[in-house]
Amino acid sequence: MREKILKAIEKNSRIDLKELAIMLGEEEINVVNEIAAMEAEGIICGYHTLIDWEKTSIEKVSALIEVRVTPQRGQGFDTIAERIYKYPEVNSVYLISGGYDLLVSLEGKSLKEVSNFVSDKLSTLDTVLSTATHFILKKYKDHGTVLAKKYVDERLKMTP
Amino acid sequence: MRNPLSNKITTIKPSGIRKFFDIVSEMEDAISLGVGEPDFDTPWHIRDEGIYSLEKGKTFYTSNAGLKELRQEICNYYGRKQGVVYNPMTETLVTVGGSEGIDLALRCMLNPGDEVIIPTPCYVSYEPCTVMADGVPVILPLKNENQFRLTPEELEGAITEKTKILILAFPNNPTGAIMEKSDLEALVPIIEKHDLMVISDEIYSELSYKSKHVSICSLPGMKERTIVINGFSKAYAMTGWRLGYALGPELVIKQMIKLHQFAIMCAPTTSQYAAIEALKNGDDDVVEMTEAYNQRRRFLMNEFKEMNLPCFEPFGAFYVFPCIKEFGMTSEEFALKFLEEEKVAVVPGTAFGDCGEGFLRISYAYSIDDLKVAIGRLKDFVEKLRAEK
Ligand SMILES: Cc1ncc(COP(=O)(O)O)c(C=O)c1O
Numbered sequence: 001m002r003e004k005i006l007k008a009i010e011k012n013s014r015i016d017l018k019e020l021a022i023m024l025g026e027e028e029i030n031v032v033n034e035i036a037a038m039e040a041e042g043i044i045c046g047y048h049t050l051i052d053w054e055k056t057s058i059e060k061v062s063a064l065i066e067v068r069v070t071p072q073r074g075q076g077f078d079t080i081a082e083r084i085y086k087y088p089e090v091n092s093v094y095l096i097s098g099g100y101d102l103l104v105s106l107e108g109k110s111l112k113e114v115s116n117f118v119s120d121k122l123s124t125l126d127t128v129l130s131t132a133t134h135f136i137l138k139k140y141k142d143h144g145t146v147l148a149k150k151y152v153d154e155r156l157k158m159t160p
Numbered sequence: 161m162r163n164p165l166s167n168k169i170t171t172i173k174p175s176g177i178r179k180f181f182d183i184v185s186e187m188e189d190a191i192s193l194g195v196g197e198p199d200f201d202t203p204w205h206i207r208d209e210g211i212y213s214l215e216k217g218k219t220f221y222t223s224n225a226g227l228k229e230l231r232q233e234i235c236n237y238y239g240r241k242q243g244v245v246y247n248p249m250t251e252t253l254v255t256v257g258g259s260e261g262i263d264l265a266l267r268c269m270l271n272p273g274d275e276v277i278i279p280t281p282c283y284v285s286y287e288p289c290t291v292m293a294d295g296v297p298v299i300l301p302l303k304n305e306n307q308f309r310l311t312p313e314e315l316e317g318a319i320t321e322k323t324k325i326l327i328l329a330f331p332n333n334p335t336g337a338i339m340e341k342s343d344l345e346a347l348v349p350i351i352e353k354h355d356l357m358v359i360s361d362e363i364y365s366e367l368s369y370k371s372k373h374v375s376i377c378s379l380p381g382m383k384e385r386t387i388v389i390n391g392f393s394k395a396y397a398m399t400g401w402r403l404g405y406a407l408g409p410e411l412v413i414k415q416m417i418k419l420h421q422f423a424i425m426c427a428p429t430t431s432q433y434a435a436i437e438a439l440k441n442g443d444d445d446v447v448e449m450t451e452a453y454n455q456r457r458r459f460l461m462n463e464f465k466e467m468n469l470p471c472f473e474p475f476g477a478f479y480v481f482p483c484i485k486e487f488g489m490t491s492e493e494f495a496l497k498f499l500e501e502e503k504v505a506v507v508p509g510t511a512f513g514d515c516g517e518g519f520l521r522i523s524y525a526y527s528i529d530d531l532k533v534a535i536g537r538l539k540d541f542v543e544k545l546r547a548e549k
Contacts, residue, residue, distance in 0.1 A: 008455075019459070023528075024455065031268045058261070153199070157181065157194060159181075160196050
């Protein structure tokens, strides 16, 4: 049941739980309890909203930053990752395999704000060796949802 | 000028859906629950293989029976799902949809006057294809109280010494009914006693929500009597690719290949390459789509319960078949009025045989959000009708 609940609420965290229970063929109380348990266990970490900021009048710039660091003895990457994720403008921090170590995504009001953050805060951290900043120009798809296009039903309206 | 038409073709009625289709197509703002194909796109990796085959220049005819690799994958699939071993070289034919398979099987097995038992309500092609093959359709109305399953008594009652073929189409379009293993087992002695052949249309086999689909070909003694019709349209959301297949005893398949060779040459090459990918790597897609259908099915059943609209619980395909007899209208009157007043299109049960009178086919090949809107309108409509009474 957990997997099915997670799949459903990953797509729509606002789904009515009574309705979800019906769709899964479960008792509502069991679904509610299961979700509460997964929240307590830290499996469900939050409920976010997918926003296409492009369509608002609010200015936002997002960037992905590749960061190469020197791992610290006895602590690996955890300490530096924590240093980075504590900045509120940082959205996510991932440890990555391959050509660099950490992938940091962040949002700012303007290109300038983001580049200032990188040059003043990020690259000056002791263990940071280098950074490469990629600004996002357009989001086509995010969290499994296509932002660029609207779904049109192209089927014939009635078929046997 | 002489009459250019054959007598046979002019006796065949146009599909009962046609009339509604014309009305709905004119209504810009109508929403439809009348579609008989998946709402999902063909999974990307399958489309990608089709595109890749075009890039590589695979644009020629294949062998008449279909690509060998595809026939092998089809046999693997029936081995995996039903535990039945078919020979890809002699017992397998790739067709243009399940539709072609149905037509070929009837044309290759019927002599003039042979009777074909067609349990209804059912898909629209069996009866006209039987007539075109000089067979005589024997319509066997199934019953709501049996959840539209075929019982041994009903079968026995429809058999005459002319009966040659029984058509079994489960999971069923339009009722959503299934036949479980024990239901099928009960038919076998009768089929054997009267020496019948079975055309088993299993196009919805993957969409079975209570238990895994059991094919009658897997029952002892039945492989030799069964022509299995299946395809990619419903399970893999590939309706437009026009690809299906037939499995059966060499004696029949050989003749079907011959007819297919003359009438069609071979099924579309691009689609065949895509279908290999579907069978090899498409299991997860099928599971995911089936789960989505099942959730919608439960949602609809609950909605019907809440509005007190009687509907047996269907366990297959993507249709529900609620009963509207309480409103004192024919299915067609109900569907027309519903379309005019609430702008929702459903298919009257009678489009699938006279015994569909008093029922509607509602498709759940739609997103939950669309279903909610449409069912909300059905609820309003039903309440209005009840208040008027
Ligand atoms: C019961 C049944 N059989 C066969 C078909 C034909 O499918 P296709 O020719 O796309 O394989 C359909 C299509 O709606 C169907 O519902």
